[in-house]
Amino acid sequence: MGLETVELFAGVGGFRIGLERAGHEVIWSNQWEPSIQAQHASECYVAHFGEENHTNVDIKQIDESSVPDHDLLVGGFPCQDYSVATTGAEGIKGEKGALWWDIERIAREKRPNYLLLENVNRLLRSSTDQRGRDFGVLLHCLHDLGYTVEWRVINAADYGYATKRRRVFIFAAQANTEWGQWMTSKVEKPDYLTQRGFFVDEFPVEDVQTQLPIAHPPNTTLEGDPKETSDEFEFDFEEAGAMVDGGIWTREVTPVYQGESPPRRTGNGWCS
Structure with a gap:
């Protein structure tokens, strides 16, 4: 439906x-x-x-x-304040980075069951002087609104498309939805981000789970409120991750694609 x-x-x-x-x-x-x-x-x-x-x-x-x-x-909210191509990018405090707050106020008012957002992958590392702050603020806001969150950096070229385009996709589900309940019950499993999560059916990754425990604690947690996160939070987010009840699980993943890749455009023309 x-x-x-x-x-x-x-x-x-x-x-x-x-x-x-x-x-x-x-x-x-x-x-x-x-x-x-x-x-x-x-x-x-x-x-x-x-x-x-x-x-x-x-x-x-x-x-x-x-x-x-x-x-x-x-x-796909404006990326200029997070982009590596922008000199002096100001992140969530910049003129366009601050447009995140318009998403937040609409979500706060309407409380949709789900959100699906997109931005440049550098959002995970912004700002330059407080690595991970901006994404931490975003996660904290969604946590305060009752959402569980999963994210993945996806490069179109890794899945058979003729362009290198790395973007972070952010999926959020209200905790009382089917997806929210699934995430809450499974996020501690070591294979959640490789076998059980929102993105893996369409964008599969290698499932390397040797010598991992049945469940594992979060890599870090959100504390206080979004302002405290803005002032103090710093963390190295990996390219895949989830946030449930303020706990953050994150890891690197390796894309798996076995289809045919089309020719790819280079600076001098086309290549295979």
Whole structure:
């Protein structure tokens, strides 16, 4: 059964294509590019999906209570303040990094069962002077809203696509949902992130579990409140992980792909 979905930072609609192919319905969307007059991304979105229930308004001007109730909140929120390509990137405190707080206030008001978010993988290491702080703040906010969380860095090239594109995907489920309860009951298992988690069916990884205990404690925990995390938290997040009840489990994983890989574009042309 498909989920009623709200799409933030919709861009030209890449998220929506995948959602609709999976049987979900986008009931409201927002796309706005600040500081420019021509809203090309929004215009492209409307050309493909129509203008009904689409808004081209600065998200900061949107009253969260006006967003329709929904099951799933998705968005690839702006990455410039986390990107390695940006000199002096300010992370969650930057102008675009701070747009995380618009996701948080909408989730706080509407309390959807699930969130699926995307950003550059450097989000896990931001900020430069307090490694892991920004992702820790994000996890703490979701924890305070009653969510369990799983994340994975996925490189499209590792799964047969003709581009190297590393992005972190963040899945959050309310603790009382089926997924939230599953995560809570299984996250301590050493094979959760390789065999049992949200991402492994579509993006399999090697399952190396030699000499590991039946259950293992979290690698670190969230303490205090999001402000305390912002001031003091520092941690090296790995490319896969989960957060349940403030405990954080994280590990490196190795992608497994056995299909055919298409030619890949290089600086001088195409190669196999």
